[in-house]
Amino acid sequence: MDKTVIITELNVWKELLFSGDMLLLRILFLMTLFDVVSGISKGFAKNELRSRRASEGLARKAHMYFIVIMANVIDQVFNGNGMGVNAVVIFYIVVESLSLIENAKQLGLPIPDVITDKLAMFENGKAVKEIVPGDATTTIVKDKNGDIKDVEVKVENK
Structure with a gap:
C-alpha cells in the first residue's frame, strides 16, 4: 500500500474518533492518568486496594472516552466544528481535577x-x-x- 493512502486512512479514523482540540484531549488523557495513579496510591495508603473497585473505575474511565467519541460524532453530524466535543472534554477535565483534589485530600495532603x-x-x-x-x-x-x-x-x- 502507498504511504499516502495509509496516512489518509489514519487521518479519516482520527477525525471520526476526535476532531476537537488535540491539546484538550492530551490534557484529559494526562488528568485521567494522574487520577488513576492517585486513586491507586490512595487505595494502597489506606489498605483499601481492591481489584474489583479498580476494574469498575477503569470501566468508568473507558466509558468517559466513549462519550467523548460519541460527542465527536454528534458534533460532526451537526457541523459543530469541534465546539460540542471540546465542551465535553473540558467538562471531563474538570471532573478529573475534582477527583484528583478529592484523592489528595483523602491522602492527607493540604489543599x-x-x-x-x-x-x-x-x-x-x-x-x-x-x-x-x-x-x-x-x-x-x-x-x-x-x-x-x-x-x-x-x-x-x-
Missing part, C-alpha cells in the same frame, strides 16, 4: 482553602441551584480534621 471553599458546593452531590440578588454571606463549617462539614449561605435582600 488551599480557596479551592476547598469553591468546591464545597459540590460536597455530597449538592450544588447551588438558585441565584438570589442581594448581599450574601457564606459560612463554612469544618470538622476537627479541617474537612468541610457544612456550608451556610445567608442572603439579605436590599
